[in-house]
Amino acid sequence: MKVRRLYIFIFCLSLFSLSCGKKPVFTEMATSRLRIVLKGTLESEKGYMSPFVTPAANSTSVEDSDHANDSVDDIKGPSEDVYPTKLMLDIAEIRLGGKKISNYRQTFSIALSDSEPFFNGEGIELKTDDPGDGRYDTVEIFFRKMIFDNAKIYKSTGSGFVYEKDAEVIFKEKTVTGFDFNQLMVNSYWDSLRKESDQVIRVFPMVIPIIGGLNYNKENNETVLEIRLVFKNFIKKYEYDYYDSGIYKVCHYYAPSDWLRDVRAGESDIGRNLHGVAKALVKGQTGSITVSNPSLGYVVAIPADEDISDYFISKDGKLIRDDVKGDLPLPPNYPGAYISAVLDYYLKYEKYKNDWNTKRADLDSSSPAGLSDILDKYEYYWDVYESTVKGTGYGLKIPPYVGYGTSVTFNEMAVGSYKFYRFDAPAYGQLNTSFTSLNGGNVVTINAGANTGF
């Protein structure tokens, strides 16, 4: 009997020694403590959203036809153009700070409507595994495809353009009508004088800063990582030019607005115009606050140690680009061995040379910052452009907390210190170019639970 007790004691002791201070692996795998939600809005707060605007496809705000050098230049305002109704996303992989947390393929087909969780502040949940404990400052989403429907193809008749058909693309292994603008989400300079002339893909992955960082600890309650991509009321029409068997064609498609980095006639790259932000919350470690807004518009909060100037640009992106004197024209694309197309190409090439010389003379006659060498001037203008459009680091930042209304309640703010600002609702397809301080510019400390508003 005593021997049996000894065996039981030894068994229990060995169990204890094999388990002391250890984590249950299989329970861990079956448990998800990190919830990632994806939203397509500038606003972060459900219930404090600006309503969806659905402008006409040929309106100035969608087509940018008020600017002489817009992407849509060959055929303006055709009656066949229709504003998109659906956004399709195909996500291949998600990483946190470079460490893979999901390789589940996830596809979403989202109607452009306030009733969609993607656009009403609720968000759609992304399937991921939990990361290891640690601090993460970025989340990387590998977008395989991003598609808006209602893309139209027009072909040249020599004297004009006629509608040919709707553009088609494969989404989720099926052919759908639409245009995958993901393939054009690169940030490139077409001029080989710049080292940035190499195309840089910005959405595979799209690196999104986590404002305030994500301090992930498995001992905590559920952690929520909210990722927002600005799609709502930020969609514009572009024109993609190409030759098909010697016939010049254009495709009118929709993609995030080029408000920051203006896309001009003949240019195909539209990169760095999709703006994203992420913020992390630990359930039970959040506070709420109600902020009065002097007039209808947006209320935003950023961590107290952040600089508000990282969150806006001083003027519209197309005006910033107008200031670049070394903005040389694009050469025409060679159409292939089709005689009429090649003749057309040589005509365009003559025009390109003339335009190039005009721009060069314009650059040569300027003397920015006392520079005399033309290459130095060229570099100077583009450097100024890059810094003005926040081209370094993660690019233009989007505030982590944004609400729309005359009084905004932020229900879940991570505990910490914040500065509050406001701005009027910008025009369709634009973000703000200035902020006004709220609460006298004073820092507000958010504690867990309800906080006194102002």
Next chain:
Amino acid sequence: MKKHFLSILVFFICISACVPELFAQSSRKKYFSKPQIGLWYGPVTPIFETSEYLKPDLGGGVFFRYNLPYDPLKIGIDSSYQSYGSEGVNSVTLIPLYGNLLWLLPIDLPIRFQLKAGGGACKVKMQPDDIEQWEPLLMLGTEVSFPAGKLANVALRLDYLCIYEEHMNGGKKNGHFFNAGISLYFNLNL
């Protein structure tokens, strides 16, 4: 590809070792009663709730068995390497190390049936969480073998492994795995 090649190689070694002796007429019981050392290779799969988050793969291992004074019983020590991926980014690697008691069923056929039960520990590595720890393990299994001469035996082994975690702080689930393997083992003159 490498795993397929190894599977085919093990299969042909087994077959070529046993074919000449398949029709051996004399009893091999006395050879079988010797200490044995062997290896196995085959599919390993998570079962029950564990199959919800891990995917099957191929694994292999080695074992050693020694006689007890009572002939139908043997004791053995067994170790293997099993790596499991998942639909996501989690992966688990197991290195079980356990002792077991084997009972040769008293059936007078050239094919031998054994039941086994045992326990020990299992080294569990989980990525990307970078967890690496030893955990208690329990096992049950059966084995069907036939002699391939005086020296070798060929077997099909089926084992159930339970990695016991429910006693841990916060542990709500155990790991359940099923191993099937073709085994080749040798009778030793110790």
